[in-house]
Amino acid sequence: MHRWERDGLIDGPTATAIRGRYVEQHRFGFAQLALGLGGSLVVVGLIWLVASNLDLVSPLVRFAIVVLIWLALMFGSERLDGAVAGAGRLLTAGAFGAVVFQAAQSLQVPAYEPKLVLAWAVGALVYAYAVRSHAALVVGLGALTVWFVWQSAETANGIIGFIAALLFAAVLALAGALLHPSSWASFAGVWRFVAAALLFAGLFASSLPNYDDRGEWPVVLTIGIVVALVAAAAAVVRADRLGRLEIAGASVLAVAGLGLALWWPGDSMDTANGVQALSAAMWVRTGLSLVVYLAAVVGVALIGERRDAPSLTALAMAAVVIFTTVQAWAVFAPIISGATLFLVVGLIMLASGVLAERTRRQLAKDDHGPIGATA
Numbered sequence: 240m241h242r243w244e245r246d247g248l249i250d251g252p253t254a255t256a257i258r259g260r261y262v263e264q265h266r267f268g269f270a271q272l273a274l275g276l277g278g279s280l281v282v283v284g285l286i287w288l289v290a291s292n293l294d295l296v297s298p299l300v301r302f303a304i305v306v307l308i309w310l311a312l313m314f315g316s317e318r319l320d321g322a323v324a325g326a327g328r329l330l331t332a333g334a335f336g337a338v339v340f341q342a343a344q345s346l347q348v349p350a351y352e353p354k355l356v357l358a359w360a361v362g363a364l365v366y367a368y369a370v371r372s373h374a375a376l377v378v379g380l381g382a383l384t385v386w387f388v389w390q391s392a393e394t395a396n397g398i399i400g401f402i403a404a405l406l407f408a409a410v411l412a413l414a415g416a417l418l419h420p421s422s423w424a425s426f427a428g429v430w431r432f433v434a435a436a437l438l439f440a441g442l443f444a445s446s447l448p449n450y451d452d453r454g455e456w457p458v459v460l461t462i463g464i465v466v467a468l469v470a471a472a473a474a475v476v477r478a479d480r481l482g483r484l485e486i487a488g489a490s491v492l493a494v495a496g497l498g499l500a501l502w503w504p505g506d507s508m509d510t511a512n513g514v515q516a517l518s519a520a521m522w523v524r525t526g527l528s529l530v531v532y533l534a535a536v537v538g539v540a541l542i543g544e545r546r547d548a549p550s551l552t553a554l555a556m557a558a559v560v561i562f563t564t565v566q567a568w569a570v571f572a573p574i575i576s577g578a579t580l581f582l583v584v585g586l587i588m589l590a591s592g593v594l595a596e597r598t599r600r601q602l603a604k605d606d607h608g609p610i611g612a613t614a
Contacts, residue, residue, distance in 0.1 A: 242320065305341045325374045328375045336359040336382065339362070356386040361379075361383075362379075366379075391404035394457030399456065405437050405440050406438065407460075407467040410470075411471075414474040417485065438493070444500070499531065
């Protein structure tokens with residue numbers, strides 16, 4: 240589409256109208272996998288190189304080298320096409336992080352600070368939208384999530400800040416997806432996938448029974464929750480019926496997950512003595528965490544089918560298998576051992592996979608109806 244505009248085959252309004260009727264999708268093959276993985280490794284290596292604080296050259300020279308690499312990647316990517324251009328933009332967004340951290344080193348600013356990750360996130364997001372790059376968007380959203388979770392958990396000095404940050408970052412990401420115009424539908428899909436992944440991570444963490452250092456409630460988390468709720472309210476006003484159901488469901492699940500994290504029965508969970516040692520309150524808490532998590536799985540799977548997003552459906556299927564396996568291990572491990580444990584966990588994984596696939600097929604059948612059916 241961009242090449243058609245550049246070659247003068249279509250004008251801007253026509254391209255916008257075409258994008259509004261389609262969701263951009265690309266077949267993910269070996270080339271994309273190799274380029275994406277290679278680009279990610281180069282990004283990590285470049286930042287690691289900066290973090291190693293080389294003593295061979297002065298800080299100013301190191302900073303100049305990193306900036307030149309970043310500029311070369313940025314301008315060079317615009318001369319490429321297809322997956323290679325996407326890999327170049329991924330490198331550009333990642334190299335901006337190296338620029339930020341090297342600037343901090345050159346200015347004698349502490350390099351291990353969440354605010355530096357925030358600066359990286361803002362720069363990567365601005366770049367992603369400027370060049371319409373999904374790869375750069377993933378880098379920006381990832382850095383933004385790391386900043387919010389890191390800042391909240393560090394300020395809280397405990398697990399509650401970490402869990403709450405994951406849950407309400409999911410609400411904010413979903414609201415961001417719904418606030419995108421139709422011409423940016425493919426970008427909204429990236430935001431929605433990130434929101435689902437964060438929601439699963441937060442609910443998974445809130446369901447775990449063994450954590451002691453609960454910490455405090457940080458101010459940055461309160462601000463983040465307020466921003467997430469305001470964005471959710473704006474999304475409700477702007478979105479269609481399906482979008483309103485999405486944001487309402489995510490908000491309810493986030494509140495439920497936070498409630499589970501805050502609710503801690505007076506007696507601790509003594510898994511060393513087996514299931515018999517669990518109190519009634521802990522059984523209720525475990526059951527509720529299972530219900531909440533499965534509700535999230537069903538909701539994400541339904542959204543994946545309705546919005547023709549196979550990645551969401553696959554994420555939901557993977558989430559239910561992982562969650563079921565870990566919960567089975569946590570509950571059954573104290574009372575069985577050896578080969579029996581592996582058999583039980585393996586059977587649970589197989590049953591979860593079969594049920595997940597049957598559910599996915601049924602959802603697809605209900606959504607599209609039998610072939611040849613008429614209205």
